[in-house]
Amino acid sequence: MTGAPEILLLALLLDAALGEPAWLWARLPHPAVLMGWLIGWADTRFNRGAHKRRAGIAxxxxxxxxxxxxGWLLEVLLPWRMAELLLVAILVAHKSLVQHVAAVAAGLRESLAAGRRAVAMIVGRDTAEMDEPAVVRSGIESAAENLSDGVTAPVFWYLLGGLPGILIYKVTNTADSMIGYRTERHAEFGWASARFDDLLNWIPARVTALLILLTHGRFADWGAVSREARLHRSPNAGWPEAAMARCLGVALSGPRSYEGELRDYPFVHPEGNRTPGPEAIDQATAALWRSWAGICAVAAVLALLT
Structure with missing residues (x-):
């Protein structure tokens, strides 16, 4: 059971045109919100006792x-292809990502405080004491990571597994974002979700890095990206980050604070600009659209071939 490239192409175009209409999600729960409710309930109900890891696996x-x-039932019971098109467009939310990243640049052009507020919407690190370059780097890192997690990976798993594939990926990724952190509460219960999310993102992360490089004519940098990605704290996030850093000429990652604790992570592309301004975020949003165009081109070729 595989996804239809022509449905994917139309879904990408629909999302680019409409994004996520606020009027709709003010009246209906978003699928990601429904997943979040379910995972939150499971966390409250089962994250207890002496066997939290087993409970998390279950x-x-x-x-x-x-x-x-x-996903299988939807494909069987809803042969109306428009339903599949709408669901894929909702679950591959590229325009929403672009808007959230662009809001960081717009905020910084207003004030540092506004930039911090905007970036706090898309990152999990401490933002209250960030200077402007730290805000910019955080916005670009979020753009790169979420291009992989929020766009390339859902596309990949939809093409490979149809609606079951994309729904399995999205619920796993949502679980990882909610319970996959190595906190005292979730270190055991969220272990399985974090590891399975790493597995599902292994190929998409590397595909995303390749996509960023190819759409910037920088394939020659693949070797450098590969070396730097392996130095990243994440097995997957370093790939799109390293590719974005190379194409934009900025240094990413580096020291940052989580819950008041400073962590001295190494820089990705350390020779890049370490004091980027809002214009670097503009370049990152342009890179997101280039990657979107590349995905559309692949979907169009697959549609013609099949």
């Missing part, structure tokens, strides 16, 4: 099986 298995079954 919850993840239930989520994956449920998402796969739901």
């Amino acid at each position: 919850v993840l298995c239930a989520l994956v099986l449920g998402a796969g079954l739901l």
Whole structure:
């Protein structure tokens, strides 16, 4: 059971045109919100006792099986292709990503405080004491990571597994974002979700790096990106970050604070500009659209071939 490239292409175009209409999601719960409610309930109900890791594995298995079954039922019971088109457009939210990243640049042009507020919407690190370059780097890093997690990976798993594939990926990624952090509460219960999310993102992260390089005519930098990505704290996020850093000429990652604790992470592309301004975020949003165009081109070729 694989996804239809022509449906994907139309979904990408629909999302680019409409984004996520506020009037719609003010009246209906977004699928990601429904997933979040379910995962939050499971966290409250099962994250207790002496066997939290086992409970987390069982919850993840239930989520994956449920998402796969739901996707299969939707494909069987709703042969109307428009329903599949709409669902894919909702789950591959590229325009929303661009808007959130662009808001950081707009905020910085207003004031540093506004830039901090905007970037706090898309990153999990401490933002209250960030200077302007730190805000800019955070916005660009979020653009690169979420291009992989929020666009390339859903596209990849939809093409590979249809609606079951994209729903399994989205529920796993949502679980990782909610319970996958190595906090005292979730170190055991969220272990399975974090590891499975790493597995599902392994190929898409590297595809995203390749996509960024190719759409900037920088394939020759693949070797450097590969070396720097392996120095990143994440097995996957370093790939799109390293590619974006190279194409924009900026240094990313580096020291940052989480919950008041400063962590001295190494820079990705350390010879790049370490004091970028809002214009670098503008370049990052342009890179997001270039990558979107590249995905559309691949979908169009696949549609013609099939």
